[in-house]
Amino acid sequence: MRAAVLHAPHEPLRIEQVDTPDVLLAQEVRVATAAVGLCHSDLHVIDGRVARPMPVVLGHEASGVVTEVGDAVTDVRVGDHVIACFVVYCGACRQCRAGRPAMCQNREATMRPAEAPPRLAQSGREVHQWTNIGGFAEEMVLHRNAVTVIDPRMPLDLAAMLGCAVATGVGSARTVAGVGPGDHVVVIGAGGVGLNVCQGAAGAGAASVIALDRSDERLALAAESFGATHTINTAADSHAAATIHRLTDGGADHVFEAVGVPALVDLGLEAAARGGSVWAVGVFGDDAEIAFPAGHLHSGKGVHGVRAGSLVPRRDLPRLVQDYLAGALELDALAGRRIPLDDIQDGIADLERGVGARTLVVF
């Protein structure tokens, strides 16, 4: 099958032939990829901010149709429409047993054992499968806990975005922070994840949802389609925290940092109300460190890490599908260009320039 392979940081993705195994292991499924979203986390690997073994097939929010299942797979069938999501969990460790698959501490159990041939290979040499997904490919061989079966009425191109951008954004607002009616919410970064934090917070009844970004285009999208009540272009307003305190009568209850820049966590603490929380949703570089005035702690403010919106895939993804089918979740405005695999490098360039919402590779 064909896949977009990254051989080294800063190089373009190359469309190449990649081999998948003829025989599945007992716990595996084979999926014909329908669509995959391009996410900033993919870019972090390409630009070297996040170091990963190479060569690698990136892509971690995908959808597709199951074409084969391993002998022990009883909960997924050939022909099922699925979302392949980067929250791949063993199902047996302490975190999984406690209902926190996003925190799974034994992801090795969802990979192939060393003695088995790799899931992806070129001339017998392993090609890594990023986040155990590797969605920039015509076909995915996955652990069964990497996939969630969804309602076949759901358009598969839009479904792909549920696996990362939507799950992380909506889950951060709904599940992790527990945004409630009357809360004042600030969202820093109006990309794929940030827009979904906006709609999650708006749907939870927030009194205000203030979106911050450096792009007027994205801020307009946040206000028109994702429930932002106010927008601040931080390239034009160097006193964003003061503006937020004025708009919210004393600061935000919840600030979501959806970019992955340490200085923006500091801005979030400035913008937070006494007792408010900053939720670090963005993916930071491997060497990033965060420093902030300790006095914020004495004001009862806190910074909390967020992992994948604490997603429980088989509980939350079908619910998001139903929300979309019921008209209660905006996805159409989130999707930008649809491109074929051969044009993926153009999509990566879109990401680098920060244009559009979510570029989708469709198969």
Ligand SMILES: [Zn+2]
């Ligand atoms: Zn992502």
Ligand SMILES: [Zn+2]
């Ligand atoms: Zn686990």
